[in-house]
Amino acid sequence: MTEPRRPRRVRRLTTEESRLWAEISRLIVPLRGRAPVPVAPSPPPVSVPTPAPAPTVPPPPQFVRPAKVARPAPKGASKSASPPPPPAPVLPPLAPLxxxxxxxxxxxxxxxxAAIDLHGMRQSEAHAALIGFLHRSRASGHAVVLVVTGKGGGGDDPYAERGVLRRSVPHWLRLPELRPLVVGFEEAAHHHGGGGALYIRLRRR
Structure with a gap:
């Protein structure tokens, strides 16, 4: 006994196969006397949705350092000139006794x-001794002191022969380091040493 035949399953063409078959059918030329083979209509094109653009993320803000504001230069001043130094303190002039x-x-x-004898000292020793003597005298409230320098005209002392201290002590008394202490000075009397000594008037504290 033979089994009944199962119905043949018909497979449908895919969209791509239908499009390909339609292209091939256009190229087929029918023979004379035969009806043209009907061409299956091509399926409508399938529209593919366009993906939405990704959202644009703004870049992070960048820190901008503020520009320095240049101060205007005073009129008549050069751009490369440095500020002038502070003025030196004005020292009072020396006054006679x-x-x-x-x-x-x-x-x-x-x-x-008070009195001090610098005769025979070297310049460095005499300079230090003079400064210390004047500071101590002013601290003690002295008004007039005597400084013996030596005349420097003879003797065995080479420093006295040249009269170095006789010339140097007046110069030291005029310098800014001693001007706050000294009001004035002048040559001493004969009985106090004459040209080899000086009277020095000290400034009050």
Whole structure:
């Protein structure tokens, strides 16, 4: 006994196969006397949805350092010129001893408050000794002191022969380091050393 035949399953053409078959059918030329083979209509094109563009992310803000504002230069000043240095303090001029004090010292009615002998010292030793002596005298309240430099005209001392201290001490007394202490100075009387000594008037504290 034979089994009944199962119905043949018909496979449908895919979209791509239908499009390909339609292209091939256009190229087929029918023979004379035969009806043309019907061409299956091509399926409508399938529209593929366009993906939405990705959202644009703004770049992170960048930190911008503020520009420095240049200060305007004063009128008439050069751009490369440096600020002027502070002015030096104005020192009072040296003044001579008072007439009453000078007369008393020369007549012997007034004596000096303190005295120092620099004769025979080297310049460095004499300079340090003079500064210390003037500071101590001013701290003690002395008004007039005597500084012996030596005349430097003879003797066995080579420093005295050249008269170095006689010339150097007046120069030191005029320098800014001692001007705050010294009011004035002048040559001493004969009995106090004459040209080899100086009266120095000290400034009050």
């Amino acid at each position: 008072e007439r009453r004090v000078r007369t008393g010292l020369r007549r012997g009615s007034r004596s000096v408050d």
